[in-house]
Amino acid sequence: MAFFGFKHGVHPPEEKGLTSGLPIRRMPYPDEIVLPLRQHAGKPATLCVKVGDYVERGDPVGLADGYMSVPIHASAAGTVSAIGLWPHPDGSYAQSVRIAVDKYALQAARPRMVPQWAGLSVEQVIKAVQDAGVVGLGGAAFPTHVKLAPPKDYRVHTLIINGAECEPYLTSDHRTMVEFPERVHFGCRVMMHTLGVKKAVIGVEKNKPDAIAALERTRPTDLDVTILPMTVKYPQGAEKMLIHAVTGVEVPSGKLPVSVGVVVQNVGSLAAIAEVFDTGLPLLERIVTVTGHGLSRPANLIVPVGTKMKDLLAYCDGVTPNAAEVIIGGPMMGQALANLEAPVIKGTTGVVVLTSDEVRADAVYPCIHCGRCLEACPVFLNPSWLGDLARVKRFDEMTENHLADCMLCGSCSYVCPSNIPLSQLFQASKAALRRNPTVGAA
Amino acid sequence: MIILQAILILGGTGLVFAIFIAAANKKLKVWEDPRIDVVASMLPSANCGACGLPGCRAFAEKAVVGDIQPAKCTVSNAERVAEIAHFLGVDAGQAVKRVARLLCAGGTDVAAQRAEYRGVSTCEAAAAVAGGGKGCAWGCLGLADCERACTFGAITMNAQGLPVVDVEKCTACNDCVVACPKQLFVLQQLDHKLLVQCKNLVNGDAALEQCAVACTTCGKCVLDAADGLISVASGVAVIDYNKIAEAEESNVERCPTGAIVWLSGAQFAQVPAVSSAEAA
Numbered sequence: 001m002a003f004f005g006f007k008h009g010v011h012p013p014e015e016k017g018l019t020s021g022l023p024i025r026r027m028p029y030p031d032e033i034v035l036p037l038r039q040h041a042g043k044p045a046t047l048c049v050k051v052g053d054y055v056e057r058g059d060p061v062g063l064a065d066g067y068m069s070v071p072i073h074a075s076a077a078g079t080v081s082a083i084g085l086w087p088h089p090d091g092s093y094a095q096s097v098r099i100a101v102d103k104y105a106l107q108a109a110r111p112r113m114v115p116q117w118a119g120l121s122v123e124q125v126i127k128a129v130q131d132a133g134v135v136g137l138g139g140a141a142f143p144t145h146v147k148l149a150p151p152k153d154y155r156v157h158t159l160i161i162n163g164a165e166c167e168p169y170l171t172s173d174h175r176t177m178v179e180f181p182e183r184v185h186f187g188c189r190v191m192m193h194t195l196g197v198k199k200a201v202i203g204v205e206k207n208k209p210d211a212i213a214a215l216e217r218t219r220p221t222d223l224d225v226t227i228l229p230m231t232v233k234y235p236q237g238a239e240k241m242l243i244h245a246v247t248g249v250e251v252p253s254g255k256l257p258v259s260v261g262v263v264v265q266n267v268g269s270l271a272a273i274a275e276v277f278d279t280g281l282p283l284l285e286r287i288v289t290v291t292g293h294g295l296s297r298p299a300n301l302i303v304p305v306g307t308k309m310k311d312l313l314a315y316c317d318g319v320t321p322n323a324a325e326v327i328i329g330g331p332m333m334g335q336a337l338a339n340l341e342a343p344v345i346k347g348t349t350g351v352v353v354l355t356s357d358e359v360r361a362d363a364v365y366p367c368i369h370c371g372r373c374l375e376a377c378p379v380f381l382n383p384s385w386l387g388d389l390a391r392v393k394r395f396d397e398m399t400e401n402h403l404a405d406c407m408l409c410g411s412c413s414y415v416c417p418s419n420i421p422l423s424q425l426f427q428a429s430k431a432a433l434r435r436n437p438t439v440g441a442a
Numbered sequence: 443m444i445i446l447q448a449i450l451i452l453g454g455t456g457l458v459f460a461i462f463i464a465a466a467n468k469k470l471k472v473w474e475d476p477r478i479d480v481v482a483s484m485l486p487s488a489n490c491g492a493c494g495l496p497g498c499r500a501f502a503e504k505a506v507v508g509d510i511q512p513a514k515c516t517v518s519n520a521e522r523v524a525e526i527a528h529f530l531g532v533d534a535g536q537a538v539k540r541v542a543r544l545l546c547a548g549g550t551d552v553a554a555q556r557a558e559y560r561g562v563s564t565c566e567a568a569a570a571v572a573g574g575g576k577g578c579a580w581g582c583l584g585l586a587d588c589e590r591a592c593t594f595g596a597i598t599m600n601a602q603g604l605p606v607v608d609v610e611k612c613t614a615c616n617d618c619v620v621a622c623p624k625q626l627f628v629l630q631q632l633d634h635k636l637l638v639q640c641k642n643l644v645n646g647d648a649a650l651e652q653c654a655v656a657c658t659t660c661g662k663c664v665l666d667a668a669d670g671l672i673s674v675a676s677g678v679a680v681i682d683y684n685k686i687a688e689a690e691e692s693n694v695e696r697c698p699t700g701a702i703v704w705l706s707g708a709q710f711a712q713v714p715a716v717s718s719a720e721a722a
Contacts, residue, residue, distance in 0.1 A: 084645075085677070090573070091574070092573055336557070336571055336572050338557040338574070361560050361561075421567075424567050427571075428566040428567035432566050432623070435625075436620055
């Protein structure tokens, strides 16, 4: 199955060479850290500090608000200078805690906040993972502890680990696998133990031979872990595509992967779980690929959560004169950033700076019904027809034509010879439907 | 002979069915008030929903039985309403004139841009990409989704990229309220003159950096207004419309930015501009 992978998909230029050979380096602490209380899927954390408080590195500034939520921790020692609205990477303003970083603090290790893994029961592991604020680091920031406790009426038989990293430019997962393969395997061990599964498959695209070699070299002998080299294709790293590529099973529309007995976790998140249990500190930093032809010095960096984008770009010697657009995430699914004051949050996989040549807006022509978008769509939708419906705001018919299955991977926009921004039309339609589910209904 | 047979058989079956249909027509007849059709023909047939009912015929059905007063059709003009009232022999009633008001005054001349938006030229699409290019994350994006949504041609974009609502044409049908991704439109009584034209939740100078006519939550209007009429608890001045009778024009005089206004008629200057819908 792996040879053919999932059906459809596209082959955008990879552009990973800018950073794929660069070792991960640690970024120094910025002068100020901004921690939005909304960094994960689910309910935002509830504030637990006040202005003027001195927080140590690792102290919580926000507590989990219920089960579908995780706490937020101070990623550097310092004084809480303000609490209020601050630009969020998604373009809105969110309640955030601003911390003036203490220049003379050691920012050093501290007594364990997370217990040793060995000997913990399943419930204790889940509790420890939630308390450590671990979320999926692949972009969606789904709370990991929820993934560790799938609904009881499903039987999970396989853990699939997502090392595809199919987005162009991004290399943070790649470098994690090359440099910290034992962390990936340790995280894998924790998840397999907690989920009670016997089998794990790490799917890695073949364009990362060094990662495959590193994972093979450190593969544990007592667990059934397979490293599966996969064909290089976008969007291989999409959850449902990956499941199809690895198991040959298609996840039914509207269902979760667990309905076919599979849980998918990204390698970066596994490494985070391992690090949390290793160091005893909660999730305070993440690996971010800062790259693009519009950046002076691309790098793979360990960045404290809450570092402002402008500080991050400044550390990479700033942008080149022809830089035109900053994107959070990869260029296919990532969001343009409107404000460089916005901080790196737990779900920020990469920051890509594109040049004016790359973002030039070509003229949009009418659809010629060539069908290339149908051949590209990994979930077998008809983007051409959906695009027509979106333009006339017939959102109810879009729902009938399975708009909900569209994950905005951008493959249709990428192949469209008429430059129709299909993916954006779908994004806007989804937003309109979210705001008002009956909008467009006849 | 064969021809005669065919005529008899077909004619006979036709006759049997005709009798059956005639009987069914008598037996199963649903009586409908003939006035409904007449009233429906007098209504504007816009099916806009401004009266709160699904379409003009539903309005006619209710009007005939006296459940709704003819004046509740805000789209009709006064003569039409009087005509319907005369036909039905009922009181025309009084409808409070309501219009759509925009809770933003940040045109291109006063509001800062934080980024250049390039992409699908609708507010909905721009709002989905990092909230659009406007410096203020709450403000009007000016890409005319409301103008396109308006059935009555009551909304035109002015030169500053703000929608101007023609209070004469506006029927308070709610379409623009639904269309705006920033949820900036509200339906308000025309005689409610006090309005805060801002939804920006950032306070103080930070708000001014984004827009010269933003509410900075300075609280001067709160002090000048009747007790409890205006509050600033949530980051923007909020008017309690239950106490609107106590509002006075002097309430807005000390506003340093002009975020709170005393309206007479339309909100913004009726500057005719090339509508972006026509330009596209």
